[in-house]
Amino acid sequence: MATAVFQRTLDALLPAAAPKRRAVLAGPELPSPDADADILLVPIHPRTGRTWTPEGPTASAYLVPLPLGVWLTLVSPPPYPPVPASGRMPRDELRDDPLPLLPRSPFWADRRTFERTLVRLPAVRSLWLRTILENLDHDTSPDLVQAVTR
Structure with a gap:
């Protein structure tokens, strides 16, 4: 294994x-x-x-x-790993679990968490990463954080 x-x-x-x-x-x-x-x-x-x-x-x-x-x-691996089902549920079958909730908006990284993680990276000394960190002041829109985390 x-x-x-x-x-x-x-x-x-x-x-x-x-x-x-x-x-x-x-x-x-x-x-x-x-x-x-x-x-x-x-x-x-x-x-x-x-x-x-x-x-x-x-x-x-x-x-x-x-x-x-x-x-x-x-x-000790599990004896029977779960296998994803394929196809549709039969009409007479009822689901025993609720459908997963869909997100209401795209994923946005938390600014403080992103900044703290960025500061801890050894590569933060490189020019391009330092520029991103310097641009992450409180006036910056969250689009920058989303673009960097993609």
Whole structure:
């Protein structure tokens, strides 16, 4: 399951000549991973935010912390993943859930949230991004925020 999730992305990001590395799921209540594992996919505790750390020969492996829900899905995937239905509902069938509400207007980014996120980016020192940040004063229309977030 982990291979199916991460392999395509790793192939695109890593150079072709890079040495092959072995990634293994590790965590509480799982058997201790082999010593030849280079990368360990480990859970993050949902309340404390601490990353699970292994003991023994794999303690020196590179840890990739995953949110607990993602890690649990990789460790024990659901037996029957939900399949979207196709076609129309039969006339005699009644829906047991309400239809989703449609948005009343297009998505608008919150100006303060956008500005705080922009300031935290390391690329904010680049000229084009700094220009956007300087233009985000209180007189600027929200169209600029919407155009930048597309």
